[in-house]
Amino acid sequence: METRYADLIKKLTKLTIDGNVEWEKSSTEWQYRLELKSATFVIDKMQTQIVEGILYNTSYELIMYNNRNIEISIAKETIATNSNENSILYELYCAAENSYLKETETIKKVMDELNELDLPI
Numbered sequence: 001m002e003t004r005y006a007d008l009i010k011k012l013t014k015l016t017i018d019g020n021v022e023w024e025k026s027s028t029e030w031q032y033r034l035e036l037k038s039a040t041f042v043i044d045k046m047q048t049q050i051v052e053g054i055l056y057n058t059s060y061e062l063i064m065y066n067n068r069n070i071e072i073s074i075a076k077e078t079i080a081t082n083s084n085e086n087s088i089l090y091e092l093y094c095a096a097e098n099s100y101l102k103e104t105e106t107i108k109k110v111m112d113e114l115n116e117l118d119l120p121i
Contacts (some may be wrong), residue, residue, distance in 0.1 A: 005074050009062060009088045012041065016095040023096040032096040040065040041074075043089070043096050056080070060089035 012034070015021045023032040023043075030045040046059045062074040077087040098104055 001075050006088060009075060009092055013088070013092045013095050016092070016099050019099075021099070023099040025100050032093070032100055034096070038067060043093050045093055058090075060087060060093050062089055062092065 012021070016023065016034075021034055021036075023034045025031075026033045026042060028044070030047075032043050034041040034043075042063045042065070044061045044063070046061070048056050048059070057078050057080050059076060059078040061076040064072045064074050066072060075089055077089045079087055079090060
């Protein structure tokens with residue numbers, strides 16, 4: 001992967017985790033979209049299944065659309081199911097999904113609320 005693409009992916013991941021950008025759900029399953037002034041990004045997860053529904057691998061792809069709506073493929077990575085390796089696209093996908101779902105924020109709010117209640121354990 002080209003350094004400029006890796007740097008872009010790392011920057012998007014950091015900005016997403018820090019809450020500086022927010023991803024939206026796309027109309028496609030397992031796909032999230034981020035609209036900026038200069039470009040739109042789409043991160044996609046594709047699962048490949050083989051015999052009897054046993055998952056073989058998962059691919060992640062980041063696509064950028066420029067201000068003329070021309071598609072530019074930034075990166076695509078495939079991770080085998082039995083691999084312990086995490087890719088930078090996997091990290092971006094998880095950050096984008098969390099950004100949309102607000103899971104971390106919601107859990108924090110729930111924990112704060114529960115801690116305020118005077119409930120016996």
